[in-house]
Amino acid sequence: MSTQKLTPGLAGIPAAESSISFIDGQEGILAYRGHKIEVLAENSTFEETTYLLWNAALPNQAELDAFKKELTACYALPEELLTALRALPKGGHPMAALQAMVAMLGMVSPKCDLKDSAARHQTSLRVLGAMPILIAAFERVRAGKEIIAPDPELSVAGNFLWCLNGEKPDAIEERIMDCALVLHAEHTMNASTFSCRVVASTETDAYTAVSGAVGTLYGPLHGGANERVLHQLETIGGVDNVKSWLDAQVAKKSKVMGIGHSVYKTKDPRAYALQNLARELFDARGTTDLYATALELEKHAAEVFGARGVWPNVDFFSGIVYEKLGIPTDVFTPIFALARTAGWLAHWREQMGDNKLFRPGQIYTGAHDATWVPIEER
Ligand SMILES: CC(C)(COP(=O)(O)OP(=O)(O)OC[C@H]1O[C@@H](n2cnc3c(N)ncnc32)[C@H](O)[C@@H]1OP(=O)(O)O)[C@@H](O)C(=O)NCCC(=O)NCCS
Numbered sequence: 001m002s003t004q005k006l007t008p009g010l011a012g013i014p015a016a017e018s019s020i021s022f023i024d025g026q027e028g029i030l031a032y033r034g035h036k037i038e039v040l041a042e043n044s045t046f047e048e049t050t051y052l053l054w055n056a057a058l059p060n061q062a063e064l065d066a067f068k069k070e071l072t073a074c075y076a077l078p079e080e081l082l083t084a085l086r087a088l089p090k091g092g093h094p095m096a097a098l099q100a101m102v103a104m105l106g107m108v109s110p111k112c113d114l115k116d117s118a119a120r121h122q123t124s125l126r127v128l129g130a131m132p133i134l135i136a137a138f139e140r141v142r143a144g145k146e147i148i149a150p151d152p153e154l155s156v157a158g159n160f161l162w163c164l165n166g167e168k169p170d171a172i173e174e175r176i177m178d179c180a181l182v183l184h185a186e187h188t189m190n191a192s193t194f195s196c197r198v199v200a201s202t203e204t205d206a207y208t209a210v211s212g213a214v215g216t217l218y219g220p221l222h223g224g225a226n227e228r229v230l231h232q233l234e235t236i237g238g239v240d241n242v243k244s245w246l247d248a249q250v251a252k253k254s255k256v257m258g259i260g261h262s263v264y265k266t267k268d269p270r271a272y273a274l275q276n277l278a279r280e281l282f283d284a285r286g287t288t289d290l291y292a293t294a295l296e297l298e299k300h301a302a303e304v305f306g307a308r309g310v311w312p313n314v315d316f317f318s319g320i321v322y323e324k325l326g327i328p329t330d331v332f333t334p335i336f337a338l339a340r341t342a343g344w345l346a347h348w349r350e351q352m353g354d355n356k357l358f359r360p361g362q363i364y365t366g367a368h369d370a371t372w373v374p375i376e377e378r
Contacts, residue, residue: 006363011262015194015358020053020346021186025263030270032186033057041273046156046181046342047071053186053346054124068155074129075150075159078108082137082147090142094334095218097138098131099211105130106207114203114352123206124345131341132156135334136163157181160338165326172284173325176277177335180318183270184336186343188263192216192223196344198358200351213344214337223333223340229258230319230329233290233297242296250304258316259301265309274317281324294320 007013022031030037033052040049051059051067059067084104088097105127112123137147140163148163157178161169169177187193196213200206217223236245249256261268282291298312305311322332 028266050342103211132160181339184339226315267311270314
């Protein structure tokens, strides 16, 4: 009988030493490389934030310009990859398509010498540069539309919207998408980041590690919550129904999507930034029933759950913002994946810098000394 105790889900058990990001769940702090998320959301772009995550320092203007040029050069995808994308089953979820396409990107990419930091950097650019185009291209193909070639003049956020809609985004749309990417870029040792590091530790390539992370993010307990927040707001069916709907959820002990967090016991700092973006967007474009319902739900949920340390998380407002930008609901989680690729690759680089194969233990609960019985006697 083992005397070891299991911590289900490895909750709170350190899986690595990392200098990439930091969370204080009691105080509601999230920082990338020491920079608080609200400061980055206000002042930084996704490209600058990615540079920070990968290099542990903010770039100067020349460094940022050079980085953007390198990333832009990776937007264009090989034709054989686009041919494969066109052949994917159209009824599948875009996250499944993304996972397959990132793995396939590895099949058409040069082999990376993992010991060479320049090669690791080039591979990181190739993975990140492809993400917005792959997501947008699958959406267009399944809608029976032509794939749109990326525009090297546009940012990652701008290109995603351009390749998705075939229209150049205006300043507010691009800024909001860019800020959402900054907010979702990194979040310490969550399930998908852990899975990325586990795959990386076998010394496979970044395409396989990020593809594994995309698969891990897909689940409703991780990246899938933003889709479900939107369905929930639609189900509530209007501001006047919020209180009775919430009371019924509490009576049934059902989870309310978009609130609560396993680490934050106060309002998720990213939710403040997204709420500001939502306000800016709805002030500029006019409010909707969904937005009004969300505001009402936030108010009542604070009364019911606030004292238990259960507050809105990042997903509470992200779905409403994406919906207002005209993005299909099942593309919300791929946007999360696009953003988080910056963080996953920072972890891939860190893991490769000082690699040790993951090989956890287990607590065996099965039989010992079982007796073999020939099949005809069972
Ligand atoms: C993320 C989540 C799994 C964390 O759950 P957790 O670790 O149990 O959170 P806590 O320990 O702070 O929960 C404290 C209490 O509030 C309850 N609670 C937490 N989140 C809740 C929610 N969204 N709706 C209703 N009750 C909730 C818990 O069940 C627990 O109740 P108990 O004390 O009676 O057992 C949970 O909040 C959740 O499922 N949220 C909805 C899904 C979501 O938005 N996910 C995205 C996260 S970024």
